[in-house]
Amino acid sequence: MKKALLLLVFIAITSCYQETSIAVEGDFTASYVNGDESIPVIIKIDSKITGADTYEWTFEGGSPSTSNLKNPGEVLYDKQGTYTIKLRAVNADGESKEISKTVVIREGINIDFTHEIIKSNYSPVEVVLTNNTLGEGLMYKWDFENGVPSDFTGKTPPNVIFTTVGEHAITLTVSNGFESQKLTKTINVEPILASLFLYQPKFENDDYETPVTISFINKSISATSYKWTFQGGNPATSTEENPTVVFTSIGIHEVTLEVSNDKTSQIFKSIITVQPDTNIRVLTNIKLGINTAHNNNNIGAMFSTTTRQVYKANEINDQNSGLIDIVFQGLNSNLTYNKFISPDQVNNYGFLNLKNAQSTVFVNSQSLCNCGLNFTEAQFDAMVNDTPIKSLNINYSAAGEQQFGFIYPRIILFKTQDGRKGAIKIKDMVKNGPSSYILCDIKVQKQ
Structure with missing residues (x-):
């Protein structure tokens, strides 16, 4: 009886234990x-x-x-x-x-690329791109500002062409699906090749009379080499960027400039016409003031046939004073007492001394000089070379340097210190108080 009871208790305890076991749960x-x-x-x-x-x-x-x-x-x-x-x-x-x-x-992003320009950066510019970004499973988006193509999706893009002048951005965007990074680099495109030049004759050759020395000013764009051809010029050819050439033969001369770079070449041509040498310089509408106008720095009374400039008192210095060869003295505003005077005598006529002053002979009155001169206004107007004045005997005489009054047009003859002969035609005399002046044309032999 007792054994049976103990067995029942054991079974009950065991059953109770199994029912309370703990399961593995959660996450x-x-x-x-x-x-x-x-x-x-x-x-x-x-x-x-x-x-x-x-x-x-x-x-x-x-x-x-x-x-x-x-x-x-x-x-x-x-x-x-x-x-x-x-x-x-x-x-x-x-x-x-x-x-x-x-x-x-996801793959980490360590973005990197390089770009290399084929040949030079003169338009059109071809660019090779090398993607150095490491990693797998990445996505690539390229953008090429003003390029052809304008964009590309993929790891290795094609070569890109840029033609527009200026800076252009190349942008690579790399994404791993979670985040993205951008890297931008720029290239600079220089203008497309263009051949162009200007030219400037030497100051004393600006009438293009033979011989003519001309400086050529290269204005080409994006050129690295130059090939000049000068028809009738010396030298006949040149590879300088800005050559200087002398033309001695009369007529039309063609000048050709062929420029090139590592992409292409281009030619520009121009024509230069060389005139016969007249050995005369024609200067028109020269305004010369009376003494008061000159000394008040309103209208100059002194002129240089070398520089072809009128000088007022405050414009004269040690460099140009020795080049002045014509001086007009207008004693009063009514222009009743006038004469041309030698630069080395100006201090005797109300002007300041000129340093290194020249000596010029003037014949203010042909009719009074008794020197056999009778060069007329008609001859002056018709003069196209120095032949009419070449044989004139222009020498100093007290009678010839006499003053003249308010009478125009009139012709004044002169000879410069270096022996050049010339004529002045006064074509107007303008009364304007202290700013009175004369207006004249000058024809003078060349140096």
């Missing part, structure tokens, strides 16, 4: 630390498992690769890919639970 989470999905990536494991006594973690591709802790904490991934995290949790009763989760580890 775990795997999260990106700082939300960073690009390598290197740290995954934080947070276990919510209950009822387990042992834990077997497997971290595919991670470091560490395994763990037996309930909460293994953080796992490091340094390679791109999709990896599985496995947990097998077991308790003392033999209860177990297996859980698997996947994490996606």
Whole structure:
């Protein structure tokens, strides 16, 4: 009887124990630390498992690769890919639970590319691009400002052509699906080749009478070499950028400039006409003021046939005073007493002394000089070379230098210190108070 009772109690206790056994339950989470999905990536494991006594973690591709802790904490991934995290949790009763989760580890972005210009950066510019960005599973988007093509999707773009002058941006955007980075570099495109030149005759040759010395001013764009051809010139050819050439033959001369760079070449042509030498310089509408106008710095009374300039008192210096060869004296504003005087005598006529002053002979009155001169206004107007005045005997005489009054037009003859002969035609005399002046044309032999 007692044995039976003990058996029943044992069965009851055993049944009660089995009913209260603990099951393995719950889950775990795997999260990106700082939300960073690009390598290197740290995954934080947070276990919510209950009822387990042992834990077997497997971290595919991670470091560490395994763990037996309930909460293994953080796992490091340094390679791109999709990896599985496995947990097998077991308790003392033999209860177990297996859980698997996947994490996606994206490639880190270390963007880099280079660009190389084929030949030079003169338009059109062809650019070779080399993508040096490392990694797998990345997406690439290229943008080429004003380029052809204007954009491209893919790791290795084609060569790009730029024709527009200026700076152009080349931008590469790299994405791993989670984040993206941009890198921009610029190229500069120089203008397309153009051949062009200007020319300037030497000051004393600006009438283009033979011989003519001309300086050529290169205005070409994007040129690296120059080939000049001068028809009838000396030299006949040149490779200088800005040559100087002498033309001695009369007529039309063609000048050609062929420029080139490493892309192409281009030609520009122009015509220069050389006239016969008249040996005379024609100067028109020269305004010469009376003494007051000159000394008040309103209208100059002194002139240089070399520089072809009128000088007021405040414009005369040590450099130009020795070049002045014509001086007009207008004694009063009514222009009743006038004469041309030699520069080396100006201090006797109300002007300041000129340094290194020249000596010029003037015949203010041909009719009074008794020197056999009768050069008329008609002869002056008809003179196209120096023949009419070449044989004139222009010498100093007291009678010839006499003053003249308010009578015009009139012709004044002169001879400069260096022997050049010339004639002045007064074509107007303007009364304007202290700014009165005469207006004249001058024809003088060349130096």
